[in-house]
Amino acid sequence: MVCFPGHLSLEENHTDALERNKLSGDNRQPYALQAAGTSFYVISHPKHIAELSRNTQNFSFVEFSVDIVKATGMSPEGIAKTYNLDPDALDAKVDHFKHPMKDKHFEHLNRQLHTTQLSPSSQNNNLPSLDQTILSWLQNHLTIPNLQEYSLVQNDLEVNFYEFVNTVFIRAGENAFFGPALARNHPDVAHDFRIYDELHWRDLYLFPPFLAPELTAIKEKLTAQFKKYLALPKQERDKQNPSWFTPNFELALDKLEVGEQDKAVFFLMLYLATNTNTPKLLFWCLAHLLSSPVTYLDKIRAEISPAFTGDELTDPSYLLTPGNCPTFEFFYLEVLRFRSHSVSARVVTADTVLPAPGSFLLRKGAKVLIPYRVFHFDETIFGKDAKLFKPERWESLPASARGVVRAFGGGKSICPGRYLAEREVKKAVALMMRRFDFEVLAEGGPGKWMPKGDDSRPGVGMMGIEKGGDFKVRVRKREVV
Numbered sequence: 145m146v147c148f149p150g151h152l153s154l155e156e157n158h159t160d161a162l163e164r165n166k167l168s169g170d171n172r173q174p175y176a177l178q179a180a181g182t183s184f185y186v187i188s189h190p191k192h193i194a195e196l197s198r199n200t201q202n203f204s205f206v207e208f209s210v211d212i213v214k215a216t217g218m219s220p221e222g223i224a225k226t227y228n229l230d231p232d233a234l235d236a237k238v239d240h241f242k243h244p245m246k247d248k249h250f251e252h253l254n255r256q257l258h259t260t261q262l263s264p265s266s267q268n269n270n271l272p273s274l275d276q277t278i279l280s281w282l283q284n285h286l287t288i289p290n291l292q293e294y295s296l297v298q299n300d301l302e303v304n305f306y307e308f309v310n311t312v313f314i315r316a317g318e319n320a321f322f323g324p325a326l327a328r329n330h331p332d333v334a335h336d337f338r339i340y341d342e343l344h345w346r347d348l349y350l351f352p353p354f355l356a357p358e359l360t361a362i363k364e365k366l367t368a369q370f371k372k373y374l375a376l377p378k379q380e381r382d383k384q385n386p387s388w389f390t391p392n393f394e395l396a397l398d399k400l401e402v403g404e405q406d407k408a409v410f411f412l413m414l415y416l417a418t419n420t421n422t423p424k425l426l427f428w429c430l431a432h433l434l435s436s437p438v439t440y441l442d443k444i445r446a447e448i449s450p451a452f453t454g455d456e457l458t459d460p461s462y463l464l465t466p467g468n469c470p471t472f473e474f475f476y477l478e479v480l481r482f483r484s485h486s487v488s489a490r491v492v493t494a495d496t497v498l499p500a501p502g503s504f505l506l507r508k509g510a511k512v513l514i515p516y517r518v519f520h521f522d523e524t525i526f527g528k529d530a531k532l533f534k535p536e537r538w539e540s541l542p543a544s545a546r547g548v549v550r551a552f553g554g555g556k557s558i559c560p561g562r563y564l565a566e567r568e569v570k571k572a573v574a575l576m577m578r579r580f581d582f583e584v585l586a587e588g589g590p591g592k593w594m595p596k597g598d599d600s601r602p603g604v605g606m607m608g609i610e611k612g613g614d615f616k617v618r619v620r621k622r623e624v625v
């Protein structure tokens with residue numbers, strides 16, 4: 145007998161729903177999630193996920209990407225010039241890149257360009273040079289006088305911590321991918337992006353504009369700013385822009401004759417991909433460090449010390465070399481496990497019955513989500529205390545447990561920015577712990593001020609905090625001993 149999945153509303157909390165339905169072991173059955181009139185089938189049984197990864201014919205990532213690009217504001221002409229282009233025509237237009245596109249599609253070109261920029265094994269040293277730019281930016285900016293502009297008071301550095309960490313590191317990412325010309329000409333982009341970042345999940349769930357007026361307004365504002373940025377002379381934009389990707393992505397869009405408005409939409413999406421998750425991951429690393437028994441802080445400060453000369457991070461590769469900083473490594477893994485709410489998404493291209501257990505029919509056109517968080521709390525892997533934040537659990541876990549943490553998604557669409565994110569976050573945590581002392585200014589212990597993560601719906605990576613959950617922190621220069 146073929147079954148149809150049960151239903152759940154987007155208003156319900158998903159962690160609770162997964163709990164309530166006891167979605168563990170062989171009981172994990174698909175269910176449908178209703179959002180703004182669209183059904184998303186949520187898949188969490190390992191055998192069903194394996195089928196989604198294997199059967200790329202019936203479960204398409206490209207179609208999902210097109211939905212998102214449309215929801216973000218791309219015109220039908222823009223879609224036709226990129227995603228709907230005949231594969232041979234695409235090949236002829238962008239042969240400049242000589243990319244080995246197996247199934248020749250814009251999505252693959254986009255991915256290839258990202259990988260050329262972001263993979264440690266890519267040619268031309270693209271990742272290390274981007275890495276170096278981010279490090280120089282951080283070394284220059286992470287000083288008390290330079291951070292004063294974020295302070296709520298004069299003569300001291302007191303900040304709303306979530307807002308502070310996000311804004312500073314969005315600016316670091318912005319500089320790395322767009323060069324200083326964007327901030328110089330459009331200083332509001334980082335601030336406006338934070339508003340967009342809180343709202344854009346509605347595009348993932350394909351809300352029509354009339355159901356998301358605030359999102360529509362901020363998208364229009366940001367797109368207009370990117371349009372103006374793109375109208376600046378190329379020379380000015382590319383000067384001091386360390387990114388290989390951004391000018392080459394633009395070149396590909398030009399070769400495909402994508403219009404200025406649609407190019408601006410693509411640039412907004414690029415800004416989103418580069419900046420939505422890394423600052424949040426950094427925030428959660430810092431928040432857990434501030435709330436954890438001081439032994440973690442002391443241990444991590446001691447472990448990272450050989451990478452520094454005074455308060456300069458002179459040997460960043462030390463931080464990433466396996467075995468050098470075990471407490472730091474376990475802490476990082478635990479934050480990824482505990483604070484990510486990632487999904488992979490696919491569109492069903494033909495009616496498909498999922499294999500046993502159960503025999504569920506997924507109709508053509510249905511959207512499918514794989515929320516990885518359910519694996520992160522699997523007690524058969526992480527133990528009965530899986531719901532606790534406990535970095536030391538990683539000391540005794542087998543190496544294979546790392547593969548269960550899917551903060552960066554999985555399969556064909558796995559995040560190409562994962563190496564950069566790890567490097568950037570580890571360097572930023574190390575620099576901040578080395579240079580600063582932090583004093584949480586909220587009443588009570590961490591149990592009172594530690595904000596609740598917003599885990600109300602699966603999203604595209606790290607969770608934010610629940611509304612109103614930000615807390616004040618005083619930041620002081622730390623004397624290096």
Ligand code: HEM
Nearest residue numbers: 417418421422425486488552553554557559561565604605
């Ligand atoms: C903590 C940091 C990050 C997290 C947790 C994260 C997470 C994710 C997730 C969950 C996906 C979807 C994967 C899937 O569908 O299976 C994704 C896709 C993507 N991410 Fe990241 N990401 C991070 C940082 C970055 C950075 C720094 C960049 C770029 C510089 C980046 C670029 C992208 C791109 C371009 C995609 C789309 C991939 C495709 O279309 O095939 N991400 N990311």
